[in-house]
Each structure stands twice: as structure tokens, then as C-alpha cells.
Amino acid sequence: MFHNLQELRQSPSLATKVFIQRDYSEGTVCRFQIKFPSELGSRIERTLFEDTVKTLNTYYAEAEKVGGQSYMEGCLACATAYFIFLCMETRYEKVLKKISGYIQEQNEKIYAPRGLLLTDPVERGMRVIEVSVFEDRGSSGSSPSSNVSSGISQR
Amino acid sequence: MSAVMIARKVRKWEKLPGKNSFCCDGRVMMARQKGVFYLTVFLIVGTCSLFFAFECPYLATHLSPAIPVFAIVLFLFVMAMLLRTSFSDPGVLPRALPEEATFIEMEIEAANGNVPAGQRPPPRIRNVQINGQIVKLKYCHTCKIFRPPRASHCSICDNCVDRFDHHCPWVGNCVGKRNYRYFYLFTLSLSLLTIYIFTFAIVHVVMRSVDSGFVKTLQDTPGTVLEVLVCFFTLWSVVGLTGFHSYLISLNQTTNEDIKGSWSGKNRLQNPYSHKNIVKNCCEVLCGPAYPSVLDRRGLTQDDLPVPASTAAQSNPVPQTTKTTAPLIPNEHTPDDAKSSIADSAISHAEKGSPSPKKEKPSTPAKVPPLASPETDVEASIIIAKEKAL
Numbered sequence: 001m002f003h004n005l006q007e008l009r010q011s012p013s014l015a016t017k018v019f020i021q022r023d024y025s026e027g028t029v030c031r032f033q034i035k036f037p038s039e040l041g042s043r044i045e046r047t048l049f050e051d052t053v054k055t056l057n058t059y060y061a062e063a064e065k066v067g068g069q070s071y072m073e074g075c076l077a078c079a080t081a082y083f084i085f086l087c088m089e090t091r092y093e094k095v096l097k098k099i100s101g102y103i104q105e106q107n108e109k110i111y112a113p114r115g116l117l118l119t120d121p122v123e124r125g126m127r128v129i130e131v132s133v134f135e136d137r138g139s140s141g142s143s144p145s146s147n148v149s150s151g152i153s154q155r
Numbered sequence: 156m157s158a159v160m161i162a163r164k165v166r167k168w169e170k171l172p173g174k175n176s177f178c179c180d181g182r183v184m185m186a187r188q189k190g191v192f193y194l195t196v197f198l199i200v201g202t203c204s205l206f207f208a209f210e211c212p213y214l215a216t217h218l219s220p221a222i223p224v225f226a227i228v229l230f231l232f233v234m235a236m237l238l239r240t241s242f243s244d245p246g247v248l249p250r251a252l253p254e255e256a257t258f259i260e261m262e263i264e265a266a267n268g269n270v271p272a273g274q275r276p277p278p279r280i281r282n283v284q285i286n287g288q289i290v291k292l293k294y295c296h297t298c299k300i301f302r303p304p305r306a307s308h309c310s311i312c313d314n315c316v317d318r319f320d321h322h323c324p325w326v327g328n329c330v331g332k333r334n335y336r337y338f339y340l341f342t343l344s345l346s347l348l349t350i351y352i353f354t355f356a357i358v359h360v361v362m363r364s365v366d367s368g369f370v371k372t373l374q375d376t377p378g379t380v381l382e383v384l385v386c387f388f389t390l391w392s393v394v395g396l397t398g399f400h401s402y403l404i405s406l407n408q409t410t411n412e413d414i415k416g417s418w419s420g421k422n423r424l425q426n427p428y429s430h431k432n433i434v435k436n437c438c439e440v441l442c443g444p445a446y447p448s449v450l451d452r453r454g455l456t457q458d459d460l461p462v463p464a465s466t467a468a469q470s471n472p473v474p475q476t477t478k479t480t481a482p483l484i485p486n487e488h489t490p491d492d493a494k495s496s497i498a499d500s501a502i503s504h505a506e507k508g509s510p511s512p513k514k515e516k517p518s519t520p521a522k523v524p525p526l527a528s529p530e531t532d533v534e535a536s537i538i539i540a541k542e543k544a545l
Contacts, residue, residue: 024285024290026286027286028305070444078340092444096447124252125248127255130254130255
């Protein structure tokens with residue numbers, strides 16, 4: 001913990017957070033909007049970001065697919081009065097683990113080097129993909145934030 | 156400065172806003188009022204006990220031993236479904252953290268433009284198009300979010316619940332996306348159990364009356380009278396409820412939508428979630444994937460950090476370690492101090508370009524940003540202040 005807290009003194013501060021909203025055009029299935037937010041314009045290439053969101057959407061679609069596998073899981077679970085869920089991981093939970101690994105990998109390879117950080121949507125109730133934008137001390141005088149708000153600024 | 160360090164594991168359920176009550180260290184989640192739930196359990200267990208005591212010995216010998224065996228299986232299934240419905244997270248949506256709430260507020264203000272002083276601002280509504288139909292998403296002032304489609308705020312539990320059906324006092328919990336199928340199976344199996352007990356109680360009385368006479372039969376097995384009474388009155392309500400929910404499932408509607416008349420056809424509003432096919436609708440509701448809870452009740456909060464017993468004089472209040480029961484107002488304290496400390500390790504190593512440990516998130520698995528809880532942020536800021544003081 002103290003390692004993190006010491007980092008706080010030397011490390012860059014949070015400039016703003018961008019929230020990618022859910023896309024409900026196909027119903028209540030979990031899907032995020034593939035709309036590139038303007039606040040990230042200078043920090044990351046559009047295609048990279050859109051690819052990340054598209055891949056996440058594919059993962060969620062796989063988790064929520066109503067098909068042969070979900071029927072089997074449902075029938076087996078019902079036959080055991082759902083006690084089987086006490087020892088077995090559901091398909092959705094397995095996919096969520098894969099997503100968590102994917103986001104971590106994306107953060108390491110793509111987002112952290114650009115001063116960004118993706119938060120797993122499951123930590124935000126599957127409502128938003130939170131992208132934390134950190135101040136870019138490397139470049140000269142660039143301010144990534146177009147939303148200036150006292151609520152968001154670092155105190 | 157020497158201080159006594161106290162480490163206390165606080166799980167996230169202790170800090171969750173809303174009016175739920177938790178048991179077994181966060182494994183069980185129910186509404187606060189549980190009286191009617193206890194009544195339900197009492198009625199089911201009591202009636203079945205009378206059945207096993209009075210009917211089963213006679214029927215097992217005179218008809219078939221399969222009768223009590225099937226009754227036991229059915230009873231266990233009913234109890235399993237009831238407990239599953241009552242104890243699980245119905246699909247509660249966590250409240251927005253302060254940054255998200257502020258972001259949404261700014262979007263709303265931008266959309267509304269300048270409202271002249273004295274005029275009421277327009278209602279906070281977001282229109283989305285779902286399968287070609289315009290659906291209005293309402294803003295929840297308690298949770299500070301635009302409610303996803305089909306979600307609704309339960310005033311009893313003080314939570315927004317995804318695919319909210321209704322709050323059922325009989326099971327002591329909301330019925331929502333995650334536990335609707337268990338609720339339906341509970342009502343279905345309870346209907347079967349009620350019909351089963353009612354039928355065999357009558358059969359038992361008839362068979363015994365042939366041998367011993369009606370009055371003597373009732374004197375020998377007084378429990379039967381009670382069973383028949385309970386089953387008779389339960390039958391109408393439970394079977395009716397099962398039929399109603401079967402109808403809703405076939406149309407892919409929730410009780411909430413049915414009551415509000417959301418898709419009744421007026422204003423040419425059709426249900427955009429229905430597949431227009433009974434089988435497909437049933438399959439989606441009953442055989443769909445088992446959704447996981449997004450609440451993470453048993454995760455550890457940042458209170459896991461060693462907390463000095465004597466805190467420095469701060470304007471922040473002393474953090475409470477008991478579970479808060481009052482609804483939370485997320486904008487009271489800044490979360491940035493706590494959260495940036497977690498992300499900074501990632502960013503600093505990224506900026507320095509050093510091959511430091513491969514972790515963007517904090518090393519210990521539980522150190523994720525807490526859900527809308529000012530207390531943890533207060534404690535983190537106290538710790539930061541102490542660090543600076545040392």
C-alpha cells in the first residue's frame with residue numbers, strides 16, 4: 001500500500017474521466033457504443049480504441065448468447081435445483097474472467113503507455129466503460145480535457 | 156509519531172447503500188422486512204410436516220410408497236427455489252460514483268441548455284431506440300444514473316434493479332433479472348406441491364372414511380383438516396400467480412411493465428423486447444444465461460489498510476466501520492485521492508518506461524475502487540495525510 005502512496009507524490013494526476021455508454025439499440029444485451037469520445041482525440045488512435053470496444057462487445061455477446069450451451073447449463077442446473085452453481089462457475093462468469101484478462105492486457109500494452117486506464121465495466125455495474133485520462137507530463141502543455149469541471153479536478 | 160495500527164477487514168456489503176440486509180458475511184442479501192418471508196417458510200414447512208405425519212404413513216402402506224418420496228422431492232425443490240429467490244441479488248445496479256454522476260449531470264445540462272431562473276428544468280429523460288422503437292430512459296435521482304431499459308427503482312429496498320419485476324414480500328426480496336426464473340419455478344413447484352397435498356389429503360380422508368367413518372377419520376387425523384384449509388386458500392393465489400407469470404413470460408414482459416401498461420398498444424407502443432414467438436420468449440427468460448451479480452458483496456474495501464488508532468486532526472469525520480444504512484449521497488467526498496493512488500502505479504511505470512511488475516491494477520486482488528462510499532475515501536485521505544505528516 002505504501003508503495004502506491006509514495007507513487008502518488010511523484011506520479012501524474014488524474015485529469016478527467018470519460019465514460020463510454022451502453023448501446024441499447026439491440027435490446028438489453030450488454031453492448032457498448034463504438035463512438036470515439038472527443039476527449040481522447042489526441043491521446044489514442046481511433047481504430048485502436050474502437051477495436052477494444054468491439055472486442056469487448058464480442059465477449060459480452062458470447063456470454064449472453066441464448067443457444068445450445070445456455071440451454072444445457074440451464075437444464076442441468078434446474079435438475080440439480082441450482083445447487084450445481086455452488087461448485088461450478090457459470091459460462092458468464094468464465095467470460096467475465098476472460099474480459100478482465102483482456103482489459104488488463106490492453107491497459108498494459110496500449111493504454112498505460114498513453115496515460116490512459118480502462119476500468120472493467122463489471123466494476124461499474126456494466127453501465128459504462130470508464131476511461132481515466134491522466135495528465136500527459138511528457139508532452140508540452142497539452143491539455144487533454146475539454147470538460148473543465150470542479151467536480152472532476154484533482155484537489 | 157507512533158500509533159496503534161488496527162487492521163480490520165471490511166467487506167463491500169457493509170458499505171453498500173440501499174436498504175438491504177445481509178447475512179452470512181455478505182453471502183445472503185434480502186430486504187429489511189422479513190416477517191412475511193418467515194410466514195411463507197412456516198406455512199410450507201408446517202403444512203408439509205402435517206402431510207408427512209398424518210397422510211404419508213397411511214398412503215405409503217395402502218397406496219404406494221412413491222407418494223411420500225415424490226412429496227419429499229417436491230418439497231425440497233420448493234424450498235431450494237424459495238431460498239434461492241430470497242437470498243440472491245435480484246440484479247441490483249450499483250449507484251454511480253461521483254465522477255460518473257458529475258459526467259451525467261454535465262451531459263444533462265448541455266442537453267437542456269440555459270434554463271431561465273424560476274422555470275423548472277425539463278424532466279431528465281434520455282431517448283434510445285431499441286429494435287426500432289423509441290424507449291424513454293428515466294434518470295434516477297437516488298442512484299444518479301439513467302436507468303437502463305426495464306430497470307426500475309424499488310423504494311422498499313432503495314435500489315435500482317435490472318429487469319425489475321416486482322418486490323415480493325412473500326419471498327422478502329425484489330424479483331429482478333437474476334432471480335426471476337427461480338421465482339417462477341418457486342411458484343410453479345409450489346402450485347404442484349399444493350395441488351399434490353390437497354389431492355392426497357382428500358384421497359386419504361375418503362379412503363379412511365370408507366373403513367372407519369368420516370367423523371372418526373377427522374378425529375384420528377386432525378392435521379388433515381388444517382392441511383386442506385391451507386391448501387385450498389393457497390391454491391387459488393399461487394396457481395393464479397403461476398398462470399399470470401406464465402402469460403408474462405410468453406410475452407417477455409415484466410409485472411412492472413404490465414401494471415404500468417407500457418406495451419399495451421396505446422400510442423402504438425409495442426414491446427421491443429419480445430421475439431414475437433412464445434417459445435423464443437420462454438427460452439430467453441427461463442433458459443437464458445445465469446447473470447452474475449455486479450455488486451461484489453464479499454470483496455474487501457480499502458478499509459483493509461491499517462488504520463491508525465489516533466487519527467490526525469482533520470476536518471473529515473472519523474470513518475465509520477459499521478454498515479451504513481442511510482442512502483448515500485455520492486457527491487460529498489472526492490474520490491480522486493483514493494483512486495489515483497491505485498492507477499498511478501500503472502501510469503508512473505508506463506511513463507518511466509521501466510519494466511516494473513506487470514500490474515495495472517493493485518497487486519492484492521481486492522483493492523478495486525469501492526462503490527460509491529465516502530467513508531473509504533475519507534479513510535484513504537486520512538492515510539495520505541498521515542503519510543505526509545510522517
